[in-house]
Amino acid sequence: xxxxxxxxxxxxxxxxxxxxxxxERKGILPEPPRRASGxxxxxxxxxxxxxxxxxxxxxxxxxxxxxxxxxxxQMTGGKSDRVKHLAEAKVEEIDHKIRDLEAMKRSLTDLLRxxxxxxxxxxxxxxxxxxxxxxCIGGKSEPPTEGTTP
Amino acid sequence: xxxxxxxxxxxxxxxxxxxxxxxERKGILPEPPRRASGxxxxxxxxxxxxxxxxxxxxxxxxxxxxxxxxxxxQMTGGKSDRVKHLAEAKVEEIDHKIRDLEAMKRSLTDLLRxxxxxxxxxxxxxxxxxxxxxxCIGGKSEPPTEGTTP
DNA sequence: CTTGACTCCGTACCATACTTCGGGGTTGAT
DNA sequence: ATCAACCCCGAAGTATGGTACGGAGTCAAG
Numbered sequence: 001x002x003x004x005x006x007x008x009x010x011x012x013x014x015x016x017x018x019x020x021x022x023x024e025r026k027g028i029l030p031e032p033p034r035r036a037s038g039x040x041x042x043x044x045x046x047x048x049x050x051x052x053x054x055x056x057x058x059x060x061x062x063x064x065x066x067x068x069x070x071x072x073x074q075m076t077g078g079k080s081d082r083v084k085h086l087a088e089a090k091v092e093e094i095d096h097k098i099r100d101l102e103a104m105k106r107s108l109t110d111l112l113r114x115x116x117x118x119x120x121x122x123x124x125x126x127x128x129x130x131x132x133x134x135x136c137i138g139g140k141s142e143p144p145t146e147g148t149t150p
Numbered sequence: 151x152x153x154x155x156x157x158x159x160x161x162x163x164x165x166x167x168x169x170x171x172x173x174e175r176k177g178i179l180p181e182p183p184r185r186a187s188g189x190x191x192x193x194x195x196x197x198x199x200x201x202x203x204x205x206x207x208x209x210x211x212x213x214x215x216x217x218x219x220x221x222x223x224q225m226t227g228g229k230s231d232r233v234k235h236l237a238e239a240k241v242e243e244i245d246h247k248i249r250d251l252e253a254m255k256r257s258l259t260d261l262l263r264x265x266x267x268x269x270x271x272x273x274x275x276x277x278x279x280x281x282x283x284x285x286c287i288g289g290k291s292e293p294p295t296e297g298t299t300p
Numbered sequence: 301c302t303t304g305a306c307t308c309c310g311t312a313c314c315a316t317a318c319t320t321c322g323g324g325g326t327t328g329a330t
Numbered sequence: 331a332t333c334a335a336c337c338c339c340g341a342a343g344t345a346t347g348g349t350a351c352g353g354a355g356t357c358a359a360g
Contacts (some may be wrong), residue, residue: 006307015348017348019349021308022347022349025340027267028268037308037355037356037357038305038308038356039307039308048277048278052276052277052279057210058247058278059209059251059254060207060208060209061211071317073261073276083261088262090258091255091258097209098248098252100209101244101247101251104206104209104219105241105248108237108240108241111222127195127198127220129202130202143241155336156338157335157337166319168318169317171338171339172317185326188325188337188339189327189336189338212317212318213316220338
């Protein structure tokens with residue numbers, strides 16, 4: 001199967017047909033070749049591209065950020081300096097997300113341990129889990145006090 | 151400083167004043183006590199709560215998901231079973247996000263290594279980085295073919 | 301050569317997450 | 331007392347990311 005039609009791509013990627021047109025209008029999917037009739041003929045890798053887009057959205061990236069990520073991937077021959085910068089910034093951003101997700105996970109597993117232990121948890125760790133965000137204003141002015149709701 | 155006014159909370163949390171009212175309407179911020187005049191008097195931890203909300207959004211959670219997370223944190227005394235289930239599901243979800251972000255990071259660092267090496271990268275790893283998503287339809291039917299743009 | 305499924309397109313509509321507007325009351329410093 | 335700066339509210343507007351509609355053309359099987 002060399003090429004796919006819209007309904008096939010949509011089904012395989014788990015999205016609505018209209019979403020494909022929408023992405024194309026937005027420039028996040030390249031315009032596929034057409035038959036004489038005007039029907040789109042998608043290359044099969046489109047499916048993976050769409051899946052990537054959907055998943056990246058769930059990871060907190062906007063469509064325009066995702067577009068940048070995808071462009072990055074294509075630009076590997078040209079002026080590497082700008083690409084390198086962008087990629088490095090993205091890596092840092094991703095690292096930051098990973099760290100915060102790990103903190104969130106930790107506070108949830110703490111919560112679970114407290115449930116298992118059948119005793120109430122002392123503090124409210126979930127919010128604190130993202131409290132140490134380094135790019136924020138005051139830079140962690142308050143020490144991690146206990147007793148948030150007395 | 152025992153309580154804060156809207157503008158103070160907004161400034162400290164890095165959001166618009168109206169966002170606080172919006173969150174309150176949505177129920178994601180609890181209604182703070184008021185003065186006789188109607189002015190809100192926020193407890194200082196509101197700032198951390200709002201920062202948490204903003205960051206959790208950047209990690210791909212919607213406001214209603216965030217509300218669930220925050221509720222979870224409060225429910226640690228009651229019927230632990232449901233709470234436990236929810237928390238466990240959230241931990242899995244977070245793990246999945248972490249794994250995918252790590253895959254994305256890996257493919258970006260690969261890209262960077264290729265840049266450093268001053269040679270073009272062979273394949274298109276970024277999209278493949280999220281290709282192995284287990285909850286997707288066919289379950290990775292296509293082998294990772296090379297030659298994406300012939 | 302008809303029929304039903306699929307495709308095209310533009311436009312309009314929807315949900316989420318805010319932001320702006322407009323008009324009026326409160327606070328607190330001078 | 332006055333006045334800027336702040337606060338209140340409801341309602342309307344914006345941006346993003348789609349989804350639905352409707353009318354017309356296309357494709358492939360019978």
